[in-house]
Structures are given as structure tokens and as C-alpha cells.
Amino acid sequence: MISLTKAEKFFTDMKNKKIAFIGVGVSHTDLIKLFCKKGLDVTVCDKKTSEQMKEYEELVTAGAKFSLGESYLDEMAEGRYDVVFRTPGMYYNNETLTAARHHGTAVTSEMEVFFDLCPCPIYAVTGSDGKTTTTTIIAELLAAEGKTVHKGGNIGRALLPIIEEVSEDDAAVVELSSFQLISMRRSPDVAAITNITPNHLNVHKDMQEYIDSKANLLLHQNAFGKAVLSLDNETARDLAPLVRGQLAFFSRREKVENGSFLRDDGMLCYNDYGTVTPVVHMNDIKIPGLHNVENYLTAIAVTWGKVSVETVQKVARKFGGVEHRIEFVRELDGVKYYNNSIASSPTRVIACLNTFAQKQIMIMGGSDKGISFEPMADLVCEKVKLLILMGQTKEKIKAAVTASPKFKDSGLEIIIVSDMAEAVKTAHDHARSGDIVSLSPACASFDMYRMFEDRGNHFKSLVNAL
Structure with missing residues (x-):
């Protein structure tokens, strides 16, 4: 039979x-x-x-x-x-x-049934920020080791339609949002939580429901599962007692006992309970920013023992990043334009502000997710020379920034515009050679666009038409 x-x-x-x-x-x-x-x-x-x-x-x-x-x-x-x-x-x-x-x-849901039926190991990533890039890096690492990788979930591809093509020797690498996780009652073989900060509070009942949704990534693992958590993010770190199997941490700020960390000399290392292995230097990572150092630290911890140091080094030097994530668009008259449409929260804006040394011209605003803009206000005053605001949240962002004690002496200019076309024109008119212009909205896109990708693509088309 x-x-x-x-x-x-x-x-x-x-x-x-x-x-x-x-x-x-x-x-x-x-x-x-x-x-x-x-x-x-x-x-x-x-x-x-x-x-x-x-x-x-x-x-x-x-x-x-x-x-x-x-x-x-x-x-x-x-x-x-x-x-x-x-x-x-x-x-x-x-x-x-x-x-x-x-x-x-x-x-x-599509992803719940995929988890039930998938015959191969599942690596899954969630978090408020960084999950798409981290998921993609993990997929790149496993593929470079010769695995057949099925990447999907919140990253833009459904995997259940190809379930009959997936074999036991493959690897499924998925990104999961809180909206997917809220009803999940099965966890992946390897789970990673990049960080948890306030997000989507216009949909979730409260912050605790948002955290509980993320925790579903861990709750249903067995003793043979592996979980990777941020040591630097308190909310993610506090989920450690829920981990039933192997627990590894990643940290940009301190040496961890089991997991990946950034050494003082800029080397990303893995500590296996006292055996420290240097993996790759941060200067060899092609995609810029300390947030991408954290993304690599997560990916290294997730794939440790499955991917060689040499493979990590090779991928780090070649992988150019994911669209809409501090994506270089073009340089015109000495001005560099970046599309960071994924930045739908203040923490993502902070990552972009910390990526570049000089002050930026930044385009912000969009639909309201019910979160505060106060956490980014001081840094905006320090690292933005011209703030161009649009959309539903323009006045709310302006109020948060001008309320910062650093605003008075910052020299920051704020201009309110009606739409993206006017925002790009305003940025172009004010920019001088050597400037950086970035679209980093700090908000969702739904007041003007169907998805953040549509917003980013519109920005890029306007910039390329200058």
C-alpha cells in the first residue's frame, strides 16, 4: 500500500x-x-x-x-x-x-498550513525591524552551501502553492509578521526574533498582544528546536524563558556566551560556550549600516553549524541588499538619493540616520500606525538638515520634532508638501553637491499608496526622472 x-x-x-x-x-x-x-x-x-x-x-x-x-x-x-x-x-x-x-x-492561513505540511526544516524570522534583510541573508547563506531554498512568507511569496515540490533535504526560510503569527500554533525548527519595538498598534489590541504574537514563533518549538534572540533588545531578550530547545543570542554591544557578537575590532564572531570563532569583519559587509551588522549577526547565529565561515564571508562581500531598504537610487549633480520606503517606524528611521555620517535631507510622513514619533525626534534634530513632511502624519511628526529640546539650536528646516512629487522636487531644489536625500517615511503607506513597495517605486521613478 x-x-x-x-x-x-x-x-x-x-x-x-x-x-x-x-x-x-x-x-x-x-x-x-x-x-x-x-x-x-x-x-x-x-x-x-x-x-x-x-x-x-x-x-x-x-x-x-x-x-x-x-x-x-x-x-x-x-x-x-x-x-x-x-x-x-x-x-x-x-x-x-x-x-x-x-x-x-x-x-x-496559507502559512499555517504550510508549516503543518512542510517536509523540510523551517528557518523563520520575525521582528519589528530587519526581518526581511535577515531572512534574505539566511536564504543566501544556505543556498551558497548548496541547499535548495524556498524563501517566502511576509517577504512576498506564498509557499503553500509549491508544497508538492518541497523535499526533505531542502530548507524553507520564511519571514513572518505579527499578523501571520497571531494565530500560529506551530513553530519553526529554527526561530529568530530580531527585535520588538512598538508597531502596528493601530491594529493590535495593545502592545502585549503584539509581543504575544511574536512569541508564537517560540512557544511551539520542541526540545530539538533552536531560538535566536537579540541580547540588546530588552523585549526580545525577555522571551528567553519561553525557549524549550537550544538558545543563542546575538549582540552588537557585548560578548555573548552562546551566539554571535561584534568584537571591539569590528569582527563579527561566534562564541560557542568559550570557543570564539572570528567570522567576518564589518568592513567586508557590502550593505551599509550598523543595523545590517545586526542582521548578519542574527543570520550567523541562525545558520551556525550549517554554513561555513568562508560562505559567510563570500556572501557578505557580494550580497547587495533588498529593495526599498536604504537602496541607492542614483547620484545626480553630486547628490545621492536613497529609497528607504520600508522605514515605516521611527526605529527604522533611526537606523537610516545612523548609517551616514553627514546630515541628510529626509522625506517623511504617511498613514498613522498609532505609535509615537518622540523616540526619533532628538536624532532627527541632530542628523537632518531639511525635513520634508507629507501625508496623514505630517503635523504629528512636526509636533514631535519641534518639541525636542534639541530643535531650537539644530538649524533644522521643515517644509510641508502635498505629495511625493512635490517632496522630490523640493529635495532636489534644496540639495547641494555632497548631500544625501532619503525617503524614510517613519509611517505606513496606506494614506497614499497600496503598499510600501508602491511608495518606494514612485519615489524611484520621480528621482530617475529628475
């Missing part, structure tokens, strides 16, 4: 069930097509109309049914579906999903 794989059994079990997907987008498009190809009963639930949904025709062709428009969740709340896949953008404790669960509906 031939035994079924976990994936084959899952798709067999899904037959004769009514399955709904909330939203299309990155997480669901390929998955909906796969489910339709398997002959499953699939309904796409989306607030958009058929005219607004660019994927509509291809999903009709695939065999999907639809519940669209303002009443798209009505049947779900009544428990009309057996299984619901929520998009990460829909809060798990949403009243409709809560009602569906009370009716016996199984509410899950």
Missing part, C-alpha cells in the same frame, strides 16, 4: 469542503489556482468588485466562485464555509472571523 504524503492527504481531506479565501493578492492568487486545479470548491471573498480585481478573469478561468463587494463577508459570518483562509491583512480577532469560528468554521 502506497502511503500518502502530508500534502496529498491534506488535499484529499479538502474534497467535499466549502473553502473561502479572503482577499487575493500575493498570499492567495497562486493558492486559489492550485485549489481549483485540485477540483476543490473555492470561493474568493473580496471587498473589490470584479472590475477592480485585476486577477478576476484568470480566477474565473481557473474555476473559482466569488463573493464580492460590500457584503463579501456576510455568508462567512453565518458559517457557510467549512474552511476559511484569511489574508494576513485581516486581523485574526476580526468579529466576522470570530463569528465564523463559533459556527464551526476552520479559520486558517
Whole structure:
């Protein structure tokens, strides 16, 4: 008798069930097509109309049914579906999903099911800042060692649609957001938390719920799991008692007993309970900034024992970074322009301010996530010469910066503009040779753009058109 794989059994079990997907987008498009190809009963639930949904025709062709428009969740709340896949953008404790669960509906997500079915080791990264770059570095390191790597999650690719292609000898490297983790009840083989600072408080009930979501990355590991935590970030460090398996730390500020650290001479090292191995010098890391030193320290701790020192050195010298993360756009008339659209919180802005020695011209503002701008205000006064503000939060940022005791003597000029085009023109008009202009919004993009990538791409197109 031939035994079924976990994936084959899952798709067999899904037959004769009514399955709904909330939203299309990155997480669901390929998955909906796969489910339709398997002959499953699939309904796409989306607030958009058929005219607004660019994927509509291809999903009709695939065999999907639809519940669209303002009443798209009505049947779900009544428990009309057996299984619901929520998009990460829909809060798990949403009243409709809560009602569906009370009716016996199984509410899950693409990433939850992937974790259940994945046959290979899973390396997963979360954190308020740095998780995309760290995830990418880990994937680059494992691939350079010859592994077949499946990178996805919050990083922009769904992995469940390719579950039947994943073998036991591969490696899955995933980035997970708090919105994905809030409902997770399975943890990865290797878990890393880069840091935890206030974020997404406009969605989460409170800061504790945000922290608890991140903690799900660790809570369900067994004794053979490995966890990597920041020693420098108190909130992440305080999760150490939850770790059941091996615990390693990383630190930019002090030597750790087990894990990676930055030595005084600039060498990134790994300490294996007293055996210290130099790995790579910070000056050999191609992507700039101390925050990227921390990203490499995390990746080294995660892959220690799986990746050689020589491989880390090779990747560090070659890897050029991830788009929208202090991404060099162009130099024009001696002025360098950087796209840091990912900087949707004050801590990310601080990382950009500390990357360059000189004062910057900085474009900020966007939609309000319910977090304070006060933590970055002093450094903005010290390291920004011209602050260009736009979007929903422009006055809130201005108030935080001008309230800083360092503002009065800073010489900082603040200009408020209406949109990105005016912001780029203003920066170009004021910049002189040797200046740095960066888009570092400190906010989400949703007041003007669908995603932070759209914001960054618009900035780049405007800069390249100068």
C-alpha cells in the first residue's frame, strides 16, 4: 500500500469542503489556482468588485466562485464555509472571523498550513525591524552551501502553492509578521526574533498582544528546536524563558556566551560556550549600516553549524541588499538619493540616520500606525538638515520634532508638501553637491499608496526622472 504524503492527504481531506479565501493578492492568487486545479470548491471573498480585481478573469478561468463587494463577508459570518483562509491583512480577532469560528468554521492561513505540511526544516524570522534583510541573508547563506531554498512568507511569496515540490533535504526560510503569527500554533525548527519595538498598534489590541504574537514563533518549538534572540533588545531578550530547545543570542554591544557578537575590532564572531570563532569583519559587509551588522549577526547565529565561515564571508562581500531598504537610487549633480520606503517606524528611521555620517535631507510622513514619533525626534534634530513632511502624519511628526529640546539650536528646516512629487522636487531644489536625500517615511503607506513597495517605486521613478 502506497502511503500518502502530508500534502496529498491534506488535499484529499479538502474534497467535499466549502473553502473561502479572503482577499487575493500575493498570499492567495497562486493558492486559489492550485485549489481549483485540485477540483476543490473555492470561493474568493473580496471587498473589490470584479472590475477592480485585476486577477478576476484568470480566477474565473481557473474555476473559482466569488463573493464580492460590500457584503463579501456576510455568508462567512453565518458559517457557510467549512474552511476559511484569511489574508494576513485581516486581523485574526476580526468579529466576522470570530463569528465564523463559533459556527464551526476552520479559520486558517496559507502559512499555517504550510508549516503543518512542510517536509523540510523551517528557518523563520520575525521582528519589528530587519526581518526581511535577515531572512534574505539566511536564504543566501544556505543556498551558497548548496541547499535548495524556498524563501517566502511576509517577504512576498506564498509557499503553500509549491508544497508538492518541497523535499526533505531542502530548507524553507520564511519571514513572518505579527499578523501571520497571531494565530500560529506551530513553530519553526529554527526561530529568530530580531527585535520588538512598538508597531502596528493601530491594529493590535495593545502592545502585549503584539509581543504575544511574536512569541508564537517560540512557544511551539520542541526540545530539538533552536531560538535566536537579540541580547540588546530588552523585549526580545525577555522571551528567553519561553525557549524549550537550544538558545543563542546575538549582540552588537557585548560578548555573548552562546551566539554571535561584534568584537571591539569590528569582527563579527561566534562564541560557542568559550570557543570564539572570528567570522567576518564589518568592513567586508557590502550593505551599509550598523543595523545590517545586526542582521548578519542574527543570520550567523541562525545558520551556525550549517554554513561555513568562508560562505559567510563570500556572501557578505557580494550580497547587495533588498529593495526599498536604504537602496541607492542614483547620484545626480553630486547628490545621492536613497529609497528607504520600508522605514515605516521611527526605529527604522533611526537606523537610516545612523548609517551616514553627514546630515541628510529626509522625506517623511504617511498613514498613522498609532505609535509615537518622540523616540526619533532628538536624532532627527541632530542628523537632518531639511525635513520634508507629507501625508496623514505630517503635523504629528512636526509636533514631535519641534518639541525636542534639541530643535531650537539644530538649524533644522521643515517644509510641508502635498505629495511625493512635490517632496522630490523640493529635495532636489534644496540639495547641494555632497548631500544625501532619503525617503524614510517613519509611517505606513496606506494614506497614499497600496503598499510600501508602491511608495518606494514612485519615489524611484520621480528621482530617475529628475
